Amino acid sequence: MEKSIVICTICPIGCSMEVIEDRSSDSGYLVKGNSCNRGIDYAIAEVTNPTRILTSTVRLNNAGLRRLPVRTDKPVPKNLMLACMKVINSVEVDTPIEIGTVIIENILSTGANVIASRTV
Amino acid sequence: MYECDIAVIGGGPAGLAAAIEAKKHGAGKVLLIDRDIELGGILQQCVHNGFGLHIFREELTGTEYAERFIKELKDLGIEYKLDTMVLSITQEKVISMVNKTEGIVNIRARAVILAMGCRERTRGALNIPGTRPSGIFTAGTAQRFINKEGYMVGRNVVILGSGDIGMIMARRLTLEGARVRVVAEALPYPGGLVRNVVQCLNDFDIPLLLNHTIVDIKGKDRIEGVIIAEVDENRKPIDGRARYYECDTLLLSVGLIPENELSKGIGVKLDPVTGGPVVNESMETTVKGIFACGNVVHVHDIVDYVTEESRKAGRSAALFVNEKGGEWGTPISTRPGNGIRYIVPHLIREDKVGHSVDLFMRVDKIFTDKKLVVKSGDTVIRVIKKAYMRPGEMERISIAADSLKAADNLPLTVDVE
Structure with a gap:
């Protein structure tokens, strides 16, 4: 039986929860150690498909500022973050850039675009 | 003019x-x-x-x-x-x-x-012993270099202090290809938000050493390493519980x-x-x-x-x-009591409050299953049950204008009970 420990980030308490595979439950998992129900969904998502918004910068030409801040417009799988960084670091852009402009479309086929997070 | x-x-x-x-x-x-x-x-x-x-x-x-x-x-x-x-x-x-x-x-x-x-706060504010090489940055300075000016600050990094900026920089440096060896925190609990412990440290397998601090810095021109020692409950290094960590960069996130x-x-x-x-x-x-x-x-x-x-x-x-x-008139003052470090605002003019006034405060250590009790003299004005409080999270209590009127101009105190 697969078991993992997940620390909840929903609220400041930060419950340490145990997630155990359980075929008999609807979700397929049994969650222990949560102080509230919100922890259950979080814990299961962290075990089945953990995702994160990835934020970084890309090289910016012809401006006083040397880096343009960017982020994914949707969460990407956690295990693809470093692979996404390789793609992000291969990109250079020129000013002017409007906030929200798509810098990289559908990064690594995740369905997420990398967008500018400021105007330069 | x-x-x-x-x-x-x-x-x-x-x-x-x-x-x-x-x-x-x-x-x-x-x-x-x-x-x-x-x-x-x-x-x-x-x-x-x-x-x-x-x-x-x-x-x-x-x-x-x-x-x-x-x-x-x-x-x-x-x-x-x-x-x-x-x-x-x-x-x-x-x-x-x-x-x-x-x-x-x-x-x-x-x-x-x-x-x-x-x-x-900088190294000078902490009085960390050792040599004075380059490669020691406050976390925010490193953040500015990397995110705005496009300079990578180092490749092999130790971070002192688990404030939010320090943890966020641990993730940022890792994403940019550096190795963050360890985050050391002198207190028994992380300084920043739980979310940042999970998403900035745990996600990248960066160890967080609680009850640890830096006791020596090595290196002549560029930093070459630090000695990290375990500390006791008074934050004093424990003899024989120290280890050398090689690094080319030290970030400080210490307040x-x-x-x-x-x-x-x-x-x-x-x-x-x-x-x-x-x-x-x-x-x-x-x-x-x-x-x-x-x-x-x-x-x-x-x-x-x-x-x-x-x-x-x-x-x-x-x-x-x-x-x-x-006009100012005579304001009611607020006073931090047991377990409370400070309260903002410090002074309250009852006639300027409107419906209610919010008191912001921090506790001085971690508390579980306690109450925040607001009193005016001996009269209890408000009691709030708290399952969990820690210094890293600001507490907020709203006080209704009516209860201030009843307060009779005595100072307002807040205690953890």
């Missing part, structure tokens, strides 16, 4: 929100002054997300958060000066400043809002100090615990017409709380210049 109604010192989140709110509440000429070459303050180097959950109900990056307020400021036609350093402010509200194009300029304001924010040189110059009273001005319920300091808000008053956990507090300062300053601020 050039004159304005309200001068706002600092163009970070506090200054932006205060200037916008003052203008919206009928202040005539509002002038914002900042020493950087652009508005937004530290938000402009915060490329990570998690800003604005309370106010916008979305998770913005720091840069996106700043841009919303900068746009609003410009749309309202609020004047601002950049690359301008304020040198002094007098009690008569004459502001002396200097910049490259105008030289030294004096401006007379009818009200001033102090929004200078914080500086980071923020409100930047109050200008406030001292004016003569406003400072709270020795927060390091910021003593303020009343309207965010006015002990000098009439001088207001303060944001991290210059006390260090906030999240920017939305800075924005809320600064909006209050902006509204109060607008009322003041429109001569609706009213």
Whole structure:
């Protein structure tokens, strides 16, 4: 039986929860150690498909500022973050850039675009 | 002399929100002054997300958060000066400043809002022994180098202190290809938010050593390593429990100090615990017409709380210049009791409260299953049950105006019981 420990980030308490595979439950998992129900969904998502918004910068030409801040417009799988960084670091852009402009479309086929997070 | 109604010192989140709110509440000429070459303050180097959950109900990056307020400021036609350093402010509200194009300029304001924010604590403030090589940065300086100026600060990194900026930089450096060997924290619990422990350290398998600190720095020109020792409950290093870590870079994330040189110059009273001005319920300091808000008053956990507090300062300053601020009278003072480090505001004028007043405070250690008890003399005004409290999270208690009326002008105390 697969078991993992997940620390909840929903609220400041930060419950340490145990997630155990359980075929008999609807979700397929049994969650222990949560102080509230919100922890259950979080814990299961962290075990089945953990995702994160990835934020970084890309090289910016012809401006006083040397880096343009960017982020994914949707969460990407956690295990693809470093692979996404390789793609992000291969990109250079020129000013002017409007906030929200798509810098990289559908990064690594995740369905997420990398967008500018400021105007330069 | 050039004159304005309200001068706002600092163009970070506090200054932006205060200037916008003052203008919206009928202040005539509002002038914002900042020493950087652009508005937004530290938000402009915060490329990570998690800003604005309370106010916008979305998770913005720091840069996106700043841009919303900068746009609003410009749309309202609020004047601002950049690359301008304020040198002094007098009690008569004459502001002396200097910049490259105008030289030294004096401006007379009818009200001033102090929004200078914080500086980071440095190695000097901690007295870490050892040599003095290059490669030692405060976390925020490293953040500026990497995120704005495009310089990588190092490849093999140790971080001292588990404040939010330190943990966020641990992730940022890892994403950019550096190896973050360890984050050492002298206290038995992390300084920053749980979310950052999980998403910045655990996600990348970066070890967090609690009850550990740096006792020596090695290296001649560039830092070559540090010695990290376990500490006892009094934060004293334990003999024989030390280990050498090779590194080429050390980041310090060991706290923020409100930047109050200008406030001292004016003569406003400072709270020795927060390091910021003593303020009343309207965010006015002990000098009439001088207001303060944001991290210059006390260090906030999240920017939305800075924005809320600064909006209050902006509204109060607008009322003041429109001569609706009213006299000081005899305010009720607030007093931190058992388990509480400080309370903001320090003074409450009952007739200026409106429906209710919020008290902001920090506990001095971790508490589980306790109560926050607000008393006036011996009379209990409010009791709030708390399953969990820690110094890293600001506590907030709302006090109804009615219960203040019943309070009979005695100081308000808050205790953990």
